[in-house]
Amino acid sequence: MKEMFVRSFRHLYEFPAKIEPFWATAVDRWNRLDAAAFGLVDFYFTVKDEIGPPPQQIVLTSPQASNETDFAFAQGGLNENHWSPGRFVHTLPSVRLSPLCQAMQWTGPTIYLQQGESSLICALQEAAWHFELPHASEDPLWVIDQNASNNSINAFVLNSSPETSQAFKIKLRLDARSLLSHKVPSTDHQLLQWIAQMDSTRSFEWSSSFDLTDDCRFEKI
Amino acid sequence: MMNAASAPRTPSQVRIIGYGCSTSAGPTTLDFWNHLCEGQRIQSGLWPHSTLSIKDQIIKNLCLSWKQIHIELGARVGVIFASTKGCIEDYIWNPTPPLPSQNPYTEILSGWIKQVGIVPKLSLCMSNACSSALVALNLGSQWVQQDRVDQVIVLTSDKIGRFASRGFESLHALTPTYPKPFSAERDGLALGDAAAVIVLGKTAGFRLKGIGIDTEGFAVTRPSPSGASLKRAYERMTSLTDGVVFQPPSLIIAHGTGTPLNDATEDQTFESLFPQQRIPITATKWCIGHTLGASGALDLIAACESLLHQRVFSIATTKSADPQFQGHYLVNEAPLPANNLESVLISSLGFGGIHAVAEVAR
Structure with missing residues (x-):
């Protein structure tokens, strides 16, 4: 059994920004970023001092991908005959990582999955x-x-050794070799509810562990 | 600048045990390979006209690709679908939202799974710009190496519709004539439809020696001119792969879009990695166009075919290499190297600064 120790962050941001963000000079043309890229950079500068050392890899997920920017690009072309290159460059979900890398002054492997x-x-x-x-x-x-769609980010920092203030553990059963995974009903929404409840004073509606598959579970610390 | 130099290695014992593709050259790998070897460029780059939705065209062509692969699957199979745009274009021209609550990449994945009738143990979708295929292959390699599954089927496809055409036009990235990679006259890329399927496992097949990935924040649409990021991807692949000796490859299949900046970056990178070694460099996008998320898979298939047939193909649309470039480009009518191919390096450059390399060997 392998354990991972996880800290979680939640960040809400306003877009479009009403005033120039304090990090404006840290990225190229901050006012040309789409909502997703803006949000990632805003997240980084908000948690910069508490998030710890730089990562070995960044895994990004965003179920809506770049749907809204895709739609805006297409409708701009249809309605105004303006095919905006500025919008088009943000019509890939992984592209928002580029301004984040610039803000972090970091390079390394990244992956977007869904x-x-x-x-x-x-x-x-x-x-x-x-x-x-x-x-x-x-x-x-x-x-x-x-x-x-609601300008929010949930971020998780995984470590293989315990640190202070981690919220929960992920346990991997590395010897699990069953033929098929039998997933219990589980969605991101349920997981986020479970995490939010851990931090509240209310009694947990969920048990202290959250089974995912035959080889992985989340467990409250 | 922080650099995740100590990122985990790519597994080394993984093999490519099957592959197939459907491109504008035709519905089989043989069509693709023959066009490369015969120096035939496809005029349109698109699949034959169809009334099907983009989703159904992609599923259909993934199925055509899958049918070319004759292997026995184990009990535990993983499936990854990689694409830049998937089938979002089936939704976005309607002026009345709502948009789907999730990107419909998963509709293609589940549609293909239903058509071929397999029950995967693991499955997911990925989108990492034009490096999508290599990033997906990297994750699939890890699944195999960690024995989470017996085999991984990597599906890659993009169908060029009005969205991509208008987008690349708006960036002035399309050639008005035809792509001429690594030529001084290069003036842009051509787009192409493709689906490709690659199966990874541990049994006999081409050895996937390693994959390296890097992401940089230099600019959204262009790599750093020095090629530093692509070079880091290569160094990550070679330094973090256990028990595999990386010699200079016998051949490089470059991303080779035919755009001024991308080609210059690749030239810088290769010369920096292999100074004055005159490793032959070729490319495939002059033939079938830039197939976006599938392009890395097609280059890997071309690499496997080159190793299989011990044959190299040229960049047939380029008469002579840019005199400012230092690489040994296999331009049209250049003498092709002798048949002693041991390994082939391929590279992918993606929007958002995500770049990747992979090396495959006999």
Whole structure:
């Protein structure tokens, strides 16, 4: 059994910004960023001092991908005959990582993945398994879940060793070799509810663990 | 600048045990390979006209690609679908929202799974710009290496519709004539439809020696001119792969879009990695166009075919290489190297600064 220790962050941002953000000079043309890219940079500068050392990899998930920017580009072309190159360059979900890399002054592997309503769960599982690769670094790994429709970000910092203030653990059963995964009903929404309840004073409606598949579970610390 | 130099390695014992593709050259890998070897450029780059939705065209062509693969699947199979745009274009021209609450990448994945009748243990979708295929293959390699599944089927496809055409036009990235990669006259890329399927496993097949990925924040639409990021991807692949010796490859299949900046970056990178070694460099996009999320898979298939047939193809639309470039480009009518291919390096450059390399060997 392998354990990962997770800290979570939640960030809400306003877009379009009413005033120039304090980090405006840290990225190229901040006012040309779309909502998703703006949100990631705003998130980074908000948590910069508490998020810890730089990651070995960033896993991004956003179930809506770049749907809204795609729609805006298409409708701009149809209605105004203006096919905006500025919009087009943001019509890929992974592109928003470029301004984030610039803001962080970081380079490294990134990945955008999606699995419908369980995209975040899937991203956390993949991140946890990543630590099991031979020669995996001790550096943390970031999982960022972005909801582009309500301008919110849930971010998770995974470590293979315990630190202070982590919120929950992910346990991998590395010996699990069953033929098929029998997923219990689980969605990102349920997971986020479970995480939010851990921080509240209310009694938990969920148990202290959150079974995902036959080889992975989340567990409250 | 922080650099995740110690990022985990790519597994080394993974093999490419099957592949197939459907491109504008025709519905089989043989069509693609023959066009490359015969120096035939496809005029339109698009699949034959169809009244099907983009989703159904992609599923259909993924099925055509899958039918070319004759392997016995194990009990535990993983499936990854990688694409830049998937089938979002089936939704966005309607002026009345709502948009789908999720991007419909998963509709393609589930549609293909239903058509072929397999029950995957793991499945997900990925979109990492024009490096999508190599990033997906990297994750699939990890699944195999970690024994989470017996085989991984990597599906990649993009169908060029009005969205991509108008978008690349707006960036002035399309050539008014035809792509001429690594030529001094290069003036842009051509777009192409494609679906490609690659199956990874541990049994006999081409050895996927490693994959390296890097993301930089230099600019959204262009790589850093020095090629630093692509070079980091290569160094990450070679330094973090256990038990695999990386010699200079026998051949490089470059991303080779035919755009001024991308080609210059690749030239810088290759010369920096292999100074004065005159490794032959070729490309595929002059033939079938830039197939976006599928392009890395097609280059990998071309690499496997080159290794299989011990044959190299040229960049047939380029008469002579840019005199400012230092690489040994296999331009039209250049003598092709002798048949001693041991390994092939391929590279992908993606919007958003995500770049990747992979090396495959006999």
